[in-house]
Amino acid sequence: MNTDLNMKVNVLPVFTYNFLHVNDSAINASDIEIEKLSSPKPKEVPQGVSLKSEVSFEEAGQIFRDNKERILSSTGVPGEPNGDTSARDKEQALRTGMGIDVDNLMNSLGVKADVYTVEEGVKVEKPIILSYDMQDGDGALSAHVIHARKNSEVTIIMDITSDNEAKGFLGLSTRILAEEGAKVTVVRSQLLGKEFVHFDDLGGACFEKGAIRVISLELGGKNVWTGCYTNLSEKESDFTSDMGYLRRGDHSLDINYVADHRGKKTNANMQFKGVLMEEAQKTLRFTIDFKNGSSGSAGDEQEDTLLLSQDVINRTMPIILCQEEDVDGRHGATIGQLGEDLLFYMQSRGIDEEEAKRIMIKARLESVARMIPDPELMQRVHYYIQNIV
């Protein structure tokens, strides 16, 4: 079926100056052919994990609707920041980084979701690997729900690839519920062809001591949007994110990550390392939101971006919202080219400027690639990075 995309996504939790054009992003594409409306299946479903396929997107979100009060619970009295945009996504079963327009697209096209449920206490040792082997001309939408019951552990790897010259469209939605003590790791390795349009939307909720970890490598695709919104609903819940990205040519990357601290002693750590080359563009929005009642919580968001061309455009919005006294929130950003001191040091060791750049690109990307828990995929990503530099 052919469809027009007209979506407003990655809306900032709070609006700021309109002249910056960062308050949101638009996905506009006409006549996109979308044929696949379901997700690839893993080679095997481990013991203790059940997979329910072909569930409507709406029905798959029921687990979040049933727990909505708990997910949005607070021991404090949350107030609204200036320019608050939360009303926009209120109707989502679970708030996600890219927002309600992704849900609406999934629902309107009748996307079927796969629901993975990990039973209480089950610790799945081997990661569940979902392979998105996209072909030239492919158009696909895919949705997952990962429900980790109490004290369970699971890792899902999304291995997204295509030929370098391939053109197409892939849209993903992943929603996660980590119950008490559960740990969910999502690994996303995106090596799509240079003409692919891609979005990847993620939403999560953690109950007491629940943890969500997201490891992302955004190395391919032409225009890419990604978002992640994590509700740290109960005490000692945790969100960790590491993203490595590379943008070349006239490619773009648009990111919106939010850690919503509601429970006490919650923790969020978001790290973004990337490289922009040629005429690439990147917009990074990342927000730590300490709601009233989240006392004892800590949040850290850091960005390290290497700019390697005079024609790149880099936009960064590191936001901290805070309505709680006893918290520790910090952000830092280092953006620029290779420092003269570093270059001098490299050259004094016999490494010329071009080689120094290659080393620094690899260092940034491979520090994230090394976190991939599947050796075969890690090796493939390693070769991909080697080829680029």
Added chain:
Amino acid sequence: MADNKQVVADIDRSLYDFKDIENEKDFYRMEEGLTKETVLKVSEEKNDPEWMRDFRLQCLEHYENIKMPNWGPSIEGLDMARISSYVRHKSDMKGKWEDVPEEIKNTFEKLGIPQAERESLAGVGAQYDSELVYHNVKDEVAAQGVIYTDLESALHGEYADMIKEHFMKLVPPTDHKFAALHGAVWSGGSFVYVPKGVKVDIPLQSYFRLNAAGAGQFEHTLIIVDEGADLHFIEGCSAPKYNVANLHAGCVELYVGKNARLRYSTIENWSKNMYNLNTKRAVVEEGGIMEWVSGSFGSHTSYLYPMTILKGDGSKMEFTGITFAGKGQNLDTGAKVVHIGERTSSVISTKSISKDGGIGTYRSSVTIQKTAKKAKASVSCDSLMLDSISRADTIPAMDIRTNDADVGHEAKIGRISDEAVFYLMSRGITEEDAKAMIVSGFANPVSKELPLEYAVEMNNLIKLEMSGH
């Protein structure tokens, strides 16, 4: 434990909160609301040249067409139909303090303005409601060729062309709704021109007092610091508190010439019924330096982000600011900078304290254009939360369009550290003193940038009273 919690007192505004009753005999007050007729009436009152009258009408059109901002604090409590755009005393502006009407003189005497002029200022302008009531500049400064006068006089004098060339060119009325409003009904404010190479050793100061209830103040400050010149300009603002909303939509345009330096210091202590929607902007030519020192303590609601355009190669900007948001206040403050020239540099350093339900928002933007090779920008913003019913938000933005730039950004939000208090107590300092020292230390980077008498005022403003057990 709750009984041991330190209490940081709200700012004592009694110094500023005296009211002078304005009677119809001595004061002219324009009817509330904003229409073409009121704009023409202001223009007539001010004896505008034709171009200015036409400009005001254009601005009114812009005001009617531009939407309210969708991103800042709520300004729903502000109803222009209930704001009088123009209130003035029926006497003219005076050049001698003795000639200023008694009731107005008393107001400024209480605020210490003439004393400050005698002791440490090169010139003073005092605005009461919509008009300047006093303007004076020391003879030796005037002898250097420095012009410091009210803007209305300048519009009709030998600098008329200079005013026309610069007025609302840096802040065009299309910039935002309240810039358009300002253009339509502006009144009062100062014009400063410092000729080439002249260094004014002691500061000039303008003090703005909005005494009338339900009124707006729309003063325009235009400063041109010519090549190689140097100036420190201080601005102070206050108002008594009323139960109805007051509006301040001033505009400051600063032109810093080649290798010139301008320091612009502000202590803003409007009353808590004030909507402070002020616009400040500077453009800096080659090798010029713009320094902002900003203390925001008053107002019910503030939108305040002084902007600097680093146009010339090697131009520099420093912004040092502190915001103290107490009960009932929503202060949205910060800074904006645009790097255009090569080797330009900017340093933004802000501190924010939120207490007693106050909302303090730091908002900024750093834009580095493609032409700004070897630009350097550094942003540091710290927020201190003194309780859990307040709010401290940090909303910075960076837009970088060249690789040949270095941009660093860091921010921290937290409370008074228990470890630091413990350390100081272990050195024999009481808990209350330790906490007071920590908060004073937090504000110190800003207070040390202020002239001594203003640093003292600021320290008084954030006088911290501790209660212990």
